[in-house]
Amino acid sequence: MTVDPREDRHVDTTLQLPAALHEAARTLGEALRTDNYVSAYREANARAEADAAATGLEQQLASLYEDLLARQQAGETLSQEQRTAFYSLRRQVQTQPSLVARDEALAQLKPVFADLAGEISAALEVDYTALAR
């Protein structure tokens, strides 16, 4: 799930925005920051990040997923034990209270973001999210 604003993507940091555009982007970001759904998500995310057991499990799941994917791509057929271990770990992650709370908060925030992106797209006549990602 993509939630980190500092996510690793190729953003041209040398590109200087016109002042009015810079200000408009900042204004929208500020309005989002004070939105109740965003606040609720950021709090839930902070609680999840502070939950060492939950984040440990999440990292473990990500590592296992990468490992199994690499094996499959190398032509290996995964054993029943490997599959069972993966699904079991995934179930544990999916039922961690702090992660569940974070994911629910994110799910509530997404329609708000989609509506606002829709406003931008209406002005542009193209899907903003398709070009901005």
Add this chain to the structure above:
Amino acid sequence: MAVSLTQMLAPTANQEAARQAARSLGNLLHQTPTYTAFLGLVEAVNVDPTVQQLAGQMRTHQAALQMGREPDQHAAALARVEAEVEALPVVQEYRQAEAAARRLFQVVDALISQEAGVAFAANAQRSGCGCDG
């Protein structure tokens, strides 16, 4: 005193401010030379007779592939036509304009996300699983 449904569903001042900010941002993006150049090239590609003719050929091969008719031949022919389309000067210009528009939008989105504390475009898509990463 009970809160009416209309009151409950009415946007808060903050939501209205965010909506206004989104509209304003969309209008400003629309006015940038980068975006107008991109829109101009979208139009140029759409009306270019060679592009249209090759697009027709692509559709023929895609339809044949969907029906499972001579898949190897149609796949090879489709790849040839796609390469021919991409080599057209108007398409190359379009690709450059598209890349420039993406760079602009990504910088804008990074700014919104940084202010908000949550990735904006990545969480604003209406469809899809939202399970990236």
